[in-house]
Each structure stands twice: as C-alpha cells, then as structure tokens.
Amino acid sequence: xxEKDSGNTSIPVGNPAAHAPGMPVVAVIGDGQLAxxxxxxxxxxxxxxxxxxxxxxxSAAQVAADVVLGDYTNIDDLHRAVAGADVMxxxxxxxxxxxxxxxxxxxxxxxxxxxALVNAQDKLVMRKRLRELGAPVPPFLAIENVADAEGFFDxxxxxxxxxxxRGGYDGKGVWFPETKDELAQLVEKLLGAGTALMAEKKxxxxxxxxxxxxxxPSGVTQAWPVVESxxxxxxxxxxVAPAPNLSAELQDTTRALAQxxxxxxxxxxxxAVELFETLDVNGQPEIFVNELAMRPHNTGxxxxxxxxxxxxEQHLRAILDYPLGSTETLAPVTVMANVLGADTDPEQPxxxxxxxxxxxxxxxxxxxxxKGHRPGRKIGHVNMVGEDAAQVxxxxxxSAHYLVHASWD
Amino acid sequence: xxEKDSGNTSIPVGNPAAHAPGMPVVAVIGDGQLAxxxxxxxxxxxxxxxxxxxxxxxSAAQVAADVVLGDYTNIDDLHRAVAGADVMxxxxxxxxxxxxxxxxxxxxxxxxxxxALVNAQDKLVMRKRLRELGAPVPPFLAIENVADAEGFFDxxxxxxxxxxxRGGYDGKGVWFPETKDELAQLVEKLLGAGTALMAEKKxxxxxxxxxxxxxxPSGVTQAWPVVESxxxxxxxxxxVAPAPNLSAELQDTTRALAQxxxxxxxxxxxxAVELFETLDVNGQPEIFVNELAMRPHNTGxxxxxxxxxxxxEQHLRAILDYPLGSTETLAPVTVMANVLGADTDPEQPxxxxxxxxxxxxxxxxxxxxxKGHRPGRKIGHVNMVGEDAAQVxxxxxxSAHYLVHASWD
Ligand SMILES: Nc1ncnc2c1ncn2[C@@H]1O[C@H](COP(=O)(O)OP(=O)(O)OP(=O)(O)O)[C@@H](O)[C@H]1O
Ligand SMILES: Nc1ncnc2c1ncn2[C@@H]1O[C@H](COP(=O)(O)OP(=O)(O)OP(=O)(O)O)[C@@H](O)[C@H]1O
Numbered sequence: 001x002x003e004k005d006s007g008n009t010s011i012p013v014g015n016p017a018a019h020a021p022g023m024p025v026v027a028v029i030g031d032g033q034l035a036x037x038x039x040x041x042x043x044x045x046x047x048x049x050x051x052x053x054x055x056x057x058x059s060a061a062q063v064a065a066d067v068v069l070g071d072y073t074n075i076d077d078l079h080r081a082v083a084g085a086d087v088m089x090x091x092x093x094x095x096x097x098x099x100x101x102x103x104x105x106x107x108x109x110x111x112x113x114x115x116a117l118v119n120a121q122d123k124l125v126m127r128k129r130l131r132e133l134g135a136p137v138p139p140f141l142a143i144e145n146v147a148d149a150e151g152f153f154d155x156x157x158x159x160x161x162x163x164x165x166r167g168g169y170d171g172k173g174v175w176f177p178e179t180k181d182e183l184a185q186l187v188e189k190l191l192g193a194g195t196a197l198m199a200e201k202k203x204x205x206x207x208x209x210x211x212x213x214x215x216x217p218s219g220v221t222q223a224w225p226v227v228e229s230x231x232x233x234x235x236x237x238x239x240v241a242p243a244p245n246l247s248a249e250l251q252d253t254t255r256a257l258a259q260x261x262x263x264x265x266x267x268x269x270x271x272a273v274e275l276f277e278t279l280d281v282n283g284q285p286e287i288f289v290n291e292l293a294m295r296p297h298n299t300g301x302x303x304x305x306x307x308x309x310x311x312x313e314q315h316l317r318a319i320l321d322y323p324l325g326s327t328e329t330l331a332p333v334t335v336m337a338n339v340l341g342a343d344t345d346p347e348q349p350x351x352x353x354x355x356x357x358x359x360x361x362x363x364x365x366x367x368x369x370x371k372g373h374r375p376g377r378k379i380g381h382v383n384m385v386g387e388d389a390a391q392v393x394x395x396x397x398x399s400a401h402y403l404v405h406a407s408w409d
Numbered sequence: 410x411x412e413k414d415s416g417n418t419s420i421p422v423g424n425p426a427a428h429a430p431g432m433p434v435v436a437v438i439g440d441g442q443l444a445x446x447x448x449x450x451x452x453x454x455x456x457x458x459x460x461x462x463x464x465x466x467x468s469a470a471q472v473a474a475d476v477v478l479g480d481y482t483n484i485d486d487l488h489r490a491v492a493g494a495d496v497m498x499x500x501x502x503x504x505x506x507x508x509x510x511x512x513x514x515x516x517x518x519x520x521x522x523x524x525a526l527v528n529a530q531d532k533l534v535m536r537k538r539l540r541e542l543g544a545p546v547p548p549f550l551a552i553e554n555v556a557d558a559e560g561f562f563d564x565x566x567x568x569x570x571x572x573x574x575r576g577g578y579d580g581k582g583v584w585f586p587e588t589k590d591e592l593a594q595l596v597e598k599l600l601g602a603g604t605a606l607m608a609e610k611k612x613x614x615x616x617x618x619x620x621x622x623x624x625x626p627s628g629v630t631q632a633w634p635v636v637e638s639x640x641x642x643x644x645x646x647x648x649v650a651p652a653p654n655l656s657a658e659l660q661d662t663t664r665a666l667a668q669x670x671x672x673x674x675x676x677x678x679x680x681a682v683e684l685f686e687t688l689d690v691n692g693q694p695e696i697f698v699n700e701l702a703m704r705p706h707n708t709g710x711x712x713x714x715x716x717x718x719x720x721x722e723q724h725l726r727a728i729l730d731y732p733l734g735s736t737e738t739l740a741p742v743t744v745m746a747n748v749l750g751a752d753t754d755p756e757q758p759x760x761x762x763x764x765x766x767x768x769x770x771x772x773x774x775x776x777x778x779x780k781g782h783r784p785g786r787k788i789g790h791v792n793m794v795g796e797d798a799a800q801v802x803x804x805x806x807x808s809a810h811y812l813v814h815a816s817w818d
Contacts, residue, residue, distance in 0.1 A: 017465035018472070020779035022758050040449045043472045044713075046759075046777025046789065056426035063427070063452045063474055222771075304453075305717075308772050308794065323767035330739040330794070349431050350455075358732035362631075363717050368455025370429035380455065385717070385739070 014080075018065035019048045024320055027052065027082045028060070029072050030091025033369035033378065034296050034312075035060035037304070038091075041312035052081035059369045060091065075099050082108050089269060089319045090295050093120045094167075111217065111268040111319035112294045119265050120294045124165045124198040133264050135257060136288045138276075143197040149187040152199045153180045159202040162186060164195050170376075171234015176202060203288060209243055209275040210299035211258035212311065214318040217268050222314070222324040223255040224307065229274070229299045235376065236298040238397060239336040241306055241329065244389050250285055261292070270315040272297030298338065298378070303327075305365045305383040306334025331385035335392045337400035339380035345373040346406035353406050357382070357399045360408075364399045423489075427474035428457045433729055436461065436491045437469070438481050439500025442778035442787065443705050443721075444469035446713070447500075450721035461490035468778045469500065484508050491517050498678060498728045499704050502529045503576075520626065520677040520728035521703045528674050529703045533574045533607040542673050544666060545697045547685070552606040558596040561608045562589045568611040571595060573604050579785075580643015585611060612697060618652055618684040619708035620667035621720065623727040626677050631723070631733040632664040633716065638683070638708045644785065645707040647806065648745040650715055650738070653798050659694055670701070679724040681706035707747065707787070712736075714774045714792040715743025740794035744801045746809035748789035754782040755815035762815050766791070766808045769817075773808045 019025050024047050028035045031053035039060060042049050052068050053061035061067045070077025072095050082088045087109045100114040119126040127140045141152045143162070153160050160183055164173035173195075177183035190197055208231055213223040225242035242251070258273040274291040300311035309317075309325030317324055346353070350368070357364050361384070368380040382399040386392035402408055428434050433456050437444045440462035448469060451458050461477050462470035470476045479486025481504050491497045496518045509523040528535040536549045550561045552571070562569050569592055573582035586592035599606055617640055622632040634651035651660070667682040683700040709720035718726075718734030726733055755762070759777070766773050770793070777789040791808045795801035811817055 015465075017470065020466075020471060020777075021781065023760055023777070023779070036452065039472075040452050043445065043449050044774075044776045045763075046775075046779050048471065048779075056424075057429075061426065061474070062429060062457065063448075065470070065472055065474060065476075067474075308714075308774070317767075322764055323771065325767065326772040328772065351432055354454075355731055358726075358734065362732065363735040363737065365453075365717070366455075367453045368429075368432070370432070370455050370457075372430065 014050050014066040014068055018050075020046055023047050024086040025050060025084060026316060026319070027085035027088040028091055029078070029081060029088065029095055031055065031058035031060040032091050033059045033371070035091035036063055036369060037296065037301075037310075037312045037367070038316060039063050041310060041316055045313065045316065047316065050081060050085055052077060057370075059371055062370045073099075075102060078103060087111050087319050089315070090117075093117055093294065097121075113266065113268070116265045116267045117294055120292045122165050123163050123168070123291070124196075126292055127198070127200070129265065130261070130289055133260070135261060136286070138201040138203050138288050140198055140200040143187055143191075143199050145191070146184045146187050149183050149197075149199060150180055153183055156201040161200045161202045162190075163198050163200060164190070165198055166196060170236075171231070174234060203276045203278050206277045206279060206285065208290070209246070209254065209277055209287065210239065210297070211254045211273045211275060212270060212297065212300045213255070213258040213262050213273070214270050214311075214314040214324055215259075215262040215267050216318050216324065217321045219263065220324060221259045221262055222327055223259055224300065224303060224311070224327045225329060226251050226254045227299055227302065233376075235338070235340060235378075237338055237340075238393070238400075239299045239302050240389060240393060241302045241334045241336075244333075247285070250287070254287060257287075257289075261289070265292075267292075267294050269294060269319045270296050270300065270311050272299060274299070298381075299336075301367070301381050302334040302336040302383055304367065306330055306385050332387050333389045333392050334383060334385045335389075335396040337382045337384075337396040338378060339368070339382065339400050339403045341373045341375050341377040341379055342404045343375045346404075348406040350379075350403070353403050356406075357402050360402075361395050361399055364395070366399070366403070423459050423475040423477055427459075429455055432456050433495040434459060434493060435725060435728070436494035436497040437500055438487070438490060438497065438504055440464065440467035440469040441500050442468045442780070444500035445472055445778060446705065446710075446719075446721045446776070447725060448472050450719060450725055454722065454725065456725065459490060459494055461486060468780055471779045482508075484511060487512060496520055496728050498724070499526075502526055502703065506530075522675065522677070525674050525676045526703055529701045531574050532572050532577070532700070533605075535701055536607070536609070538674065539670070539698055542669070544670060545695070547610040547612050547697050549607055549609040552596060552600075552608050554600070555593045555596050558592050558606075558608060559589055562592055565610040570609045570611045571599075572607050572609060573599070574607055575605060579645075580640070583643060612685045612687050615686045615688060615694065616652075617699070618655070618663065618686055618696065619648065619706070620663045620682040620684060621679060621706065621709045622664070622667040622671050622682070623679050623720075623723040623733055624668075624671040624676050625727050625733065626730045628672065629733060630668045630671055631736055632668055633709065633712060633720070633736045634738060635660050635663045636708055636711065642785075644747070644749060644787075646747055646749075647802070647809075648708045648711050649798060649802060650711045650743045650745075653742075656694070659696070663696060666696075666698075670698070674701075676701075676703050678703060678728045679705050679709065679720050681708060683708070707790075708745075710776070710790050711743040711745040711792055713776065715739055715794050741796050742798045742801050743792060743794045744798075744805040746791045746793075746805040747787060748777070748791065748809050748812045750782045750784050750786040750788055751813045752784045755813075757815040759788075759812070762812050765815075766811050770804050770808055773804070775808070775812070 227241040228243035272293040280286040365383040384396040636650040637652035689695040774792040793805040
C-alpha cells in the first residue's frame with residue numbers, strides 16, 4: 001500500500017474524526033455481530049471501520065464511531081458507505097451482485113468480489129464449481145420440477161436433502177423429506193413460491209468440521225486448525241478447536257482443500273469451508289464440502305481467545321492485502337459455545353447471568369453482541385481454553401447454557 | 410447488581426443507541442489509549458462506554474459510539490459524562506478531588522474513589538501512607554525549603570532523587586542532582602515556581618518490576634504475575650511477563666504486597682505497583698515501591714495477548730463489582746514493547762511499517778492508538794508471546810523499533 005492508496009484523507013460522509021490519518025478505512029456492509037467483532041480488531045490495529053447499518057442500535061452500530069444508516073440493497077446507500085474507504089467488505093453475503101459489479105466498475109475495492117461471493121450465495125453454483133475442481137461434494141441435482149426431484153429420490157435411495165439455492169441460513173432452507181410424496185409436495189410448494197431449489201444426497205454424518213482459511217488479493221493463504229462444529233437444530237451450537245481425533249493426514253488434506261478452494265474461487269478475506277465427515281465404503285473417514293462462507297464465521301469465534309490471530313483481525317488484514325498473521329493456537333484446546341435465545345427469556349437479567357457464570361468459571365470468555373432476546377437468536381458466545389477437551393467442553397457448554405436459561409442444568 | 414441498579418434505561422445525553430438495554434454503562438473520564446483499549450474490552454462484554462473526551466478525534470473518541478466533549482476539570486462536563494451511567498472511572502488520575510467528592514455526595518458511583526486516588530496523585534501522600542502500612546519505600550522527605558533538601562542530601566550520602574509531588578509522568582518531574590549545589594538551585598527554582606516537592610533516596614536499581622492487581626468494591630482481589638519493566642529515559646520501554654529469574658518467594662511477596670496495598674488503600678479497578686528491585690546488605694534481592702497507578706497501566710498491556718483476562722476487561726469487571734477473571738498466562742513468556750514517536754517521523758507511513766513487521770514476525774500483535782506522531786509520544790505497542798524469553802524479547806523490540814524508525818537496526 002502506498003500513501004496514495006489510502007484514500008481516507010477526506011472522508012466525505014459519516015464521521016471524519018473516527019479515522020486516524022494515514023490508516024486504512026474499511027467499509028463494512030452489515031450491522032451484525034461479525035461487523036461488531038471486526039470493530040474490536042480494527043481498534044487495536046489503529047484502523048477504522050465505517051459500518052453500513054440498518055439501525056443505529058444494531059449490534060455493530062452500537063460500538064462504531066462512523067455509522068451510515070441505509071439499506072445494503074440500495075446502490076445510493078452503498079455509495080455513501082464506501083465513499084473515501086480503502087476497501088469494502090461484508091458481514092453477510094446478501095448484497096446484490098449487480099451492485100457489486102457496478103461498484104467495482106466505478107473503482108471501489110470490493111473484497112471478496114462478486115465472482116467469489118456467488119459461491120457463498122448460491123448452493124447450486126457452488127456445488128457445480130466444486131465438482132469441476134474435483135473437490136468432494138455429495139451427489140446433487142438442480143431441481144426445476146417435481147420430476148427432477150422424484151428421479152433424484154430414486155437415484156439416492158430416498159436419502160434426500162432438499163435445499164433452497166439462496167437465502168438459507170441456520171438450517172432454514174434445508175429439508176429432509178422422508179417419502180417421495182412428501183418431497184414432491186414440498187418441491188411443488190416451494191417452486192410455486194418462487195424458491196429455486198437443489199437436492200443433495202443425505203450424508204450419514206459422523207460429525208461436521210469447519211476448515212477456515214484467509215486469503216489476500218495477492219494470493220497468500222493462511223489456514224487455522226480444522227475444528228469440529230456441532231450443530232443443533234441446524235444452528236452451530238459449539239466448535240472444538242482443534243477437531244478432536246482428526247488424523248494428521250485428514251487435517252492436512254482438509255486444510256489443503258480449503259486453501260485450494262480459496263485460491264480457485266478467488267476468495268479474499270476469511271473463508272469458512274463447512275464439511276461433513278462420514279465413512280467411506282472401507283469404513284475410513286471421508287469428507288464432503290457442505291457450505292462456504294466468505295467472511296468471519298461462527299466456527300471461527302474460538303480464534304478470539306485461543307489463537308494468536310483472530311479471524312476478525314485476519315479478515316481485515318486479508319482484505320487489505322496485508323501480510324497474514326500467525327494461526328498458532330494458545331492452548332491445547334479451545335471450545336466455543338453459542339448463546340442462543342431461549343424460547344422464553346429468563347427473569348434473571350443477562351448482566352447477572354454473566355456474573356453467575358464467572359463465579360463458577362473465572363476463565364470463561366463471554367462475548368455478547370448487544371442484541372435483545374429472541375428465541376433461537378445468536379446473542380453471544382463463550383470461549384474457553386484449556387488442556388482437556390472433555391473438561392473444557394463441559395465448562396463452555398455449561399456456561400452458555402447458564403447464559404441462555406439462567407440455570408446450571 | 411439488580412435491574413434497578415442499571416440506570417441506563419434512559420441515557421439523557423450522548424448517544425442512547427450506543428447502550429444495549431439492561432447492560433451496564435461505564436463513564437470513562439479521559440480520551441487516551443487506555444480508554445480506547447477499555448472500549449475493545451467493553452464491546453466484547455456487551456457493555457458500553459461513554460467517553461469524556463477533549464477532542465472528537467482523540468484516541469478513545471475515534472472508536473467510541475457515545476462521546477461527550479468536555480473538560481475533566483469542569484464539574485458540569487463531568488455531570489454530563491456520568492448522567493445515566495452505572496459507574497465512573499478514569500483513563501488518568503487528574504480529575505480534581507473536590508469534584509469527585511461532590512459527585513459521590515450526589516450519588517455517583519466513582520471507582521476508584523478519591524481517598525484511594527490521592528495515593529496515585531501525590532507521591533508524598535502515597536509514601537507516608539505506605540510507610541504507615543509497613544510497606545517498603547526508600548527513605549524520603551517532604552521538601553519545603555532548601556535547608557530540608559540539603560539536610561536530606563547529607564542523610565543519604567548525596568544519593569538523592571528529587572520529585573514533584575504531583576503531575577509527573579514518564580519521568581517528567583523526576584531529577585537526579587549530583588551535587589548539593591545543584592540540588593539547592595533546583596529546589597529553589599521549583600519551589601519558586603510553585604512545584605510541591607519531595608526527595609527520596611536514589612536506589613541502586615537492579616531492575617524495575619511491576620505488580621498488578623485488580624480489586625472490586627466488595628474487596629476481592631486478583632493478581633497477575635509480576636513483570637519486569639524496562640524504562641528508557643524515564644519512560645516504560647518494555648515489559649517482560651513473567652519477570653525472568655524472579656524467585657517464587659519474591660514473586661509471592663510482591664504479589665501479596667500489591668494485594669495488601671490495594672486493600673489497605675481501598676483501591677478499586679486495576680492497580681499497578683511499580684517497584685524497584687535492589688540488593689540488600691546481604692546481597693539478597695529486596696524490593697521498594699516507587700509508584701502507584703489506579704487504572705490499566707503500560708506494564709499491563711501484555712495481558713491483552715498473553716493472559717486469559719486482559720487488564721482492560723479486568724478493570725471493567727472490577728469497578729462494576731463483578732467476579733474477576735482468571736489471570737492465567739497463555740504462554741511461557743509474553744513481551745510488550747512500546748512504540749514511542751521518534752525525533753523525526755520516518756517517511757515510510759506507519760501503515761506500511763506494520764506490514765514490514767508482519768512480514769518478518771507474523772506473530773507480532775501490533776496495537777496502535779490512532780495518534781499522530783510526536784517525539785517520545787506513546788503511539789502504540791507490540792505484544793509477542795512465545796517460549797524463550799530472549800528470543801521473544803528480541804523480536805518484540807525489533808518490531809517496535811521498526812515501527813518507530815522504519816529500519817531494522
Ligand atoms: N447433505 C446433507 N446430509 C446430511 N445432513 C445435511 C446435509 N445438508 C445439510 N445437512 C444438515 O443441515 C444443516 C444445515 O445445512 P446447511 O449448512 O446447508 O444450511 P444453512 O442454513 O446454509 O446453514 P449455515 O447457516 O450453518 O450455513 C447442516 O449443518 C447439517 O447438519
Ligand atoms: N528513588 C529512585 N532511585 C532510583 N531511580 C529512580 C528513583 N525514583 C525514580 N527513579 C527512576 O526514574 C523513573 C521515573 O520515576 P517515577 O516512576 O517516579 O516517575 P513518573 O514520571 O511518575 O513515572 P511513571 O510515568 O513511569 O509513573 C523510574 O522508573 C526510575 O527509573
């Protein structure tokens with residue numbers, strides 16, 4: 001980066017006082033907890049963010065000094081958000097591709113770019129691309145009509161997973177019909193409602209893994225240790241780093257796969273490759289790619305407390321084409337447990353629940369997102385480092401459980 | 410804390426959107442790097458700060474969402490800063506005592522309170538208090554006139570250190586006159602200018618140590634490992650944690666001393682006890698207290714990357730009377746090296762200097778304060794964790810040197 005590249009000398013919108021002279025300004029599209037935690041990384045690096053937020057009191061806007069209120073589907077709002085910024089990046093993958101192309105044509109530095117991002121937006125596009133690359137994905141098919149679905153049902157012996165191509169998250173947009181009839185009805189209803197679909201073979205999961213890597217526009221990559229991620233009701237509930245009992249060979253293959261995907265797809269910033277571990281015909285562990293995310297990811301939150309370089313710092317470094325940081329771990333094991341809103345919010349206020357957790361576990365690293373309660377909503381997470389995976393896991397899960405339910409059960 | 414205690418439901422000044430409902434609001438008086446780094450801790454805890462800042466683009470105001478512009482010596486500005494906040498704390502010790510007393514009388518929760526703070530404000534008051542407690546301090550005397558000084562000079566065989574009682578920092582306000590004449594002239598000049606003085610025996614330093622501890626209003630304390638701090642030109646240049654070759658016995662005594670001082674003086678939040686290590690008449694290591702700081706301290710920056718709980722998080726927890734966090738280290742050794750403005754600012758921009766450092770040391774944790782260059786000014790620090798103290802120290806110092814001089818020399 002030369003001084004010329006740092007275009008922040010006269011930020012025309014927002015709060016100019018929020019940006020230290022000569023240091024890069026990163027425009028982050030989206031106001032959730034990922035943008036919030038990018039802010040903590042940016043502060044320590046002496047950089048600064050401008051957040052495009054939907055609301056002044058959103059998770060990220062609460063903690064940022066330069067907030068542009070607007071809509072990420074509106075090109076004018078995007079223009080205001082990126083004015084004077086060195087680079088634009090994302091807290092989610094929902095910015096329309098045509099807007100990204102227009103911004104790039106206008107000279108905006110968009111990281112990751114739309115050609116990479118489409119693989120995190122469209123499950124079918126991603127699978128086709130990965131299959132081309134020879135990356136392992138379960139058998140899949142585009143579903144354009146009921147006949148496609150029925151044919152696929154037979155081809156996979158009824159082991160079907162139906163997915164909305166776009167817009168799914170946290171298991172929304174994923175269905176497991178048990179009969180051909182159920183599948184046919186589902187497909188008819190969803191296609192009728194305008195939901196583009198694909199089907200994939202339902203894999204007999206041993207467990208789920210996540211391989212995270214960062215990549216710069218110059219093509220440098222740096223991987224973290226592969227983690228085991230535990231999903232409950234389609235939502236990430238915990239992550240254990242490194243993944244217990246993963247052979248060195250599989251660890252290496254998986255990291256190499258993530259690095260290859262990042263390179264081949266031209267990903268910049270942090271890439272999460274969500275994977276299934278299953279058993280092959282010989283009873284040996286085998287992996288399949290399930291999903292890509294091109295931003296910091298829930299399965300990488302452990303890096304905040306268990307790793308020399310957190311995924312939030314690394315994302316900022318990567319999109320700015322800076323040298324990447326060390327991904328050495330700081331402890332034999334780190335466990336992350338999500339805090340998801342319960343069906344009803346316990347009477348005990350969250351601020352008191354924290355105290356209860358800390359009384360029992362002085363080593364619990366509690367991260368809260370400044371979000372109000374909603375059932376199932378991600379409102380925080382707990383990280384815990386230690387020596388013994390079973391012990392650390394129990395403590396992290398108990399802590400998260402207390403924060404959710406105000407009880408130790 | 411009960412819900413009632415959390416008075417932030419209607420913040421009357423500043424930016425109400427910056428405060429998550431039900432979570433504590435901390436008013437921080439001062440806008441430097443300590444307030445800035447409290448902000449990163451607060452964000453992750455889901456809490457929020459309101460900063461009383463002198464300028465919108467000051468180190469802390471740059472990164473905070475609720476900034477009150479004002480003067481910490483003005484009671485009206487202090488009132489605006491604490492309105493609706495759960496607790497008031499400090500980035501420096503310069504708020505006038507009478508204002509603190511008035512605020513407390515009005516019901517403001519001031520942590521640490523003025524009776525503790527005076528020991529961080531007035532070197533003479535502190536030494537008298539510590540001597541009363543039987544804590545080890547070098548021989549000292551209040552200097553009210555030249556005769557006092559000359560008498561003290563003789564009493565300590567000319568080994569004199571003259572100190573301004575108040576307002577000194579980074580070695581400013583500390584003098585080592587070599588002759589009685591020089592001392593007399595200095596004292597006359599300083600007293601004439603209205604500087605209250607004390608003298609202390611000049612200690613034959615082996616090295617300087619820092620013992621840090623946090624204490625809650627309820628009286629719970631938690632200490633970090635004692636660190637070695639290296640001063641250059643009266644300014645902290647580096648800190649090595651834990652202090653190399655400190656006997657377990659001296660480690661224990663020193664930690665216990667810091668905890669005792671915190672308790673006896675009623676300190677709340679983080680307390681740094683700066684110490685001299687010297688040799689007693691038998692050639693055995695002996696310690697003396699030099700200085701107290703009642704806030705996060707330069708010698709505690711290493712905790713951000715080398716410890717489960719950073720001093721910034723611990724300070725917030727302590728002043729809120731929360732359970733304190735674990736002070737376990739994350740590595741055998743952590744070294745912090747300060748980045749102090751050089752006499753002239755190198756041509757290479759700071760943003761590029763960072764890259765150079767990271768290219769050589771991917772494990773360097775660079776913290777920058779968003780401050781412009783000024784000779785000797787603290788503009789950042791580098792933390793580095795590792796196994797071997799000599800290696801880690803060399804790498805941290807080289808990194809800081811590069812950030813200052815844009816050269817590896
Ligand atoms: N082919 C499959 N075979 C077996 N289980 C599957 C399959 N596809 C998805 N699942 C299960 O459903 C969960 C959610 O699926 P997927 O990750 O595709 O949805 P998503 O809504 O995009 O989730 P996320 O927000 O985690 O990316 C997976 O974590 C896995 O447990
Ligand atoms: N009695 C003494 N004997 C020997 N050296 C001393 C003595 N007092 C101070 N010094 C040296 O001078 C330095 C600065 O002194 P002191 O800490 O009192 O000043 P300060 O301006 O309050 O510094 P700080 O900002 O570090 O608190 C010390 O770190 C030490 O190196």
